[in-house]
Amino acid sequence: MPTILYHLASLLPWVYALALLPTTCSRTPTRFWLPARIAGHVGLILVLGAWLQAAIDGRDNDRLGLAMAGLVSLLALVIIEYSRRYLEGEPGQRRYVLALLGTLSSVATVVTADDLLLLVGAWIISSLCLHQLLTFYRDRPMALVVAHKKFLASRLADACMLLATLLLVHAADGSSMEAILEHVTMRLQASGALGWDLQLAAVLLALAVILKSAQLPVHGWLIQVMEAPTPVSALLHAGLVNLGGFLLLRFAPLISAAVPAQTLLVAIGGFTAVLAVLVMMTRISIKVRLAWSTCAQMGFMLLECGLGLYELALVHLLAHSLYKAHAFLAAGETVTQARYHALQPPSHPISLGGLLLALLLAALGLLLVQGAWQWLLPGHSLPQVALVILAIGLAPWALLRQGAKLYGLAIFSLLLGAYLLWHQAAAWILGTSPAHAVHPPYLTLLALLLFAALYMLQAWILARPQGALARRLYPLAFAGFYLDEHFTRLTFRLWPVRKPQPTPSFAGDCP
Structure with missing residues (x-):
């Protein structure tokens, strides 16, 4: 396993934890929101500095931890700023800020911890702090x-x-x-x-x-x-x-x-x-x-x-x-x-044949993109099951415009090609080969059957919303089964x- 985070990113949990102290002692909303806002900005700057340090030093770093720390710091800054405006005039704001900072600190500890005991402790604390946020309105x-x-x-x-x-x-x-x-x-x-x-x-x-x-x-x-x-x-x-x-x-x-x-x-x-x-x-x-x-x-x-x-x-x-x-x-x-x-009628009716055609076009686009990828980067193999699942999920993009199937196929191929680039970026972050994991074949078959069945069932319901299947399935689905x-x-x-x-x-x- 690569060396866990550089010192800058490992300070991220402490940034949110230290902001708890002035918040506890503050008496007015302006004063106890200020430490949280400062912590949000400082946390993001620390993670950006850690990425810069990793790029300069070129050491084998924990890129997964850095990626997650960047995600946490970005979301923390946005949510803190949004919460300050959202809760303006509400009672209990200090209690909210304390629970929010505790949650952020524990989540940042989970993604940056190099010790399993520390990770588990932060995992539990994050849930307890979140419970205080979920019960903010105690009445x-x-x-x-x-x-x-x-x-x-x-x-x-x-x-x-x-x-x-x-x-x-x-x-x-x-x-x-x-x-x-x-x-x-x-x-x-x-x-x-x-x-x-x-x-x-x-x-x-x-x-x-x-x-x-x-x-x-x-x-x-x-x-x-x-x-x-x-x-x-x-x-x-x-x-x-x-x-x-x-x-x-x-x-x-x-x-x-x-x-x-x-x-x-x-x-x-x-x-x-x-x-x-x-x-x-x-x-x-x-x-x-x-x-x-x-x-x-x-x-x-x-x-x-x-x-x-x-x-x-x-x-x-x-x-x-x-x-x-x-x-x-x-x-x-x-x-x-x-x-x-809801006020705009669909440009063209949805038909079962059109959705099946979209699935066939998606399969064609998958073959084209995979062939181009192997020609450009023959040394980078890709898991077939991932491409098939993506093809099923992105199939409706092949029907973007009535009478413009080639346009929809081009958009689908562009999206699938973009994923291939993201796939290689994710492999670099994880530091693993794209084909490093092995699993039993029956799991692949089960996954493909589930996604194919879901696509066909959705296609049937969308094409026949007043049919017998839709009428029987709707009450069960509405009740969450x-x-x-x-x-x-x-x-x-x-x-x-x-x-x-x-x-x-x-x-x-x-x-």
């Missing part, structure tokens, strides 16, 4: 109920993470991330397979990520936690939920050698993605649609990691974080655009939520 019963469900799911994830940590630390005789991954490599070179302890650790890590990323059947809290302030939703969907994907990337050598963990990620992630997309088609609320979209995207990311497509998962993680942050912070504009498009009800009943039975208490007034809470 709202629904906010407390949903946060309670999330709290229980996170504690289950923490338990899995702690057990996996004990197994890994015991096996490697140390908690250094570098030592643990080196031990995994040595075990594979010596015997060609992982022992039961590392296999179990990989499965527990996969379970922790599934619980943390709001996958089936504990996904309901992510959909329902809509009463928190909008910047909290942006922080959750663009940052905290993505920590699971980062953890899988960090432990890629371990996951790549553990078939049970890979199977778990592909099965749970794939089915979550398919069901979440179907449910999202029935939603009207913009924020709820975005929440279901996050659930589906997280499932897709876990499936990618289960297939060993770590480069695709990294591109997905970075792109999804930036997109979701913009989508939530610009939710008002999104509503306006949705209303505008009743998957969250069982977990909700279980949580209330095991650990009932407390009734909301009146929020006391503290000095400095009101402007």
